[in-house]
Amino acid sequence: MRFLHLQLDLNAVLVYDYLIFYQNQYVLGIKTVEDCMFDQVLQEVETQCREVRIPMLGPEKAQFLANWVEKTKPSLIVECGTAIGYSGLWMLRVLKAAGTGRLITIEIDANRAGQARANFERAGVADLVDSRIGDAQEVLKSIQEPVDFLLLDNNFDNYFPCFQAIEPQLTNPATVLADNVGIGADAMADYLEHVRAHYESETHWFEINLPWVKKDAIEVSIYRR
């Protein structure tokens, strides 16, 4: 019983510290309440991914992705592989700040897609996202608008079929980022051979600190007709 009280007291202190930290940032004028809420949701999503081993980009690669979104200012990003919305949140933060751009994100696991939707809601960015459930290779065929930014982060052997499915909608030029090209190179060899042979394409390596992988790469390809 005494242990339970101590545990409850400790939790109360942690929650209090958490609130004071965000309140201070707000009071100091560093961040709006909305920004603080967004940061809190992103932090919780990252923690959940690490704890229950839901695959995600991790902060090093996510920052790289966000920089590309900031640089290219896309009108429509399509993401294959939502998981619970970690990479989506990083991209949506940039779109929201820019005041333009939308995200269509596709996830085959309905439970994960549901969690992602809830996270987008809580982070205040749900109005910028269209979250779809299904096999990306099939769902992509239903997209009839121009796509100027593509993120491939689903099952490795689906990268090339996904690329081919969305190619008619890719703008000229379009930015295509493919995650896991270090650890998944063999399974996505057809995709990598294609983009490296036909487009300006570069491999960027990262030292990462995820429980399941410490080094991996992202391929950035500039698609042109």
Ligand SMILES: C[S@@+](CC[C@H](N)C(=O)[O-])C[C@H]1O[C@@H](n2cnc3c(N)ncnc32)[C@H](O)[C@@H]1O
């Ligand atoms: C590496 S995780 C995505 C991580 C996410 N982009 C992030 O950084 O937060 C890959 C996700 O792709 C999903 N997936 C696997 N095969 C898929 C497919 N054929 N179509 C759509 N999603 C798929 C998995 O269920 C998993 O949630």
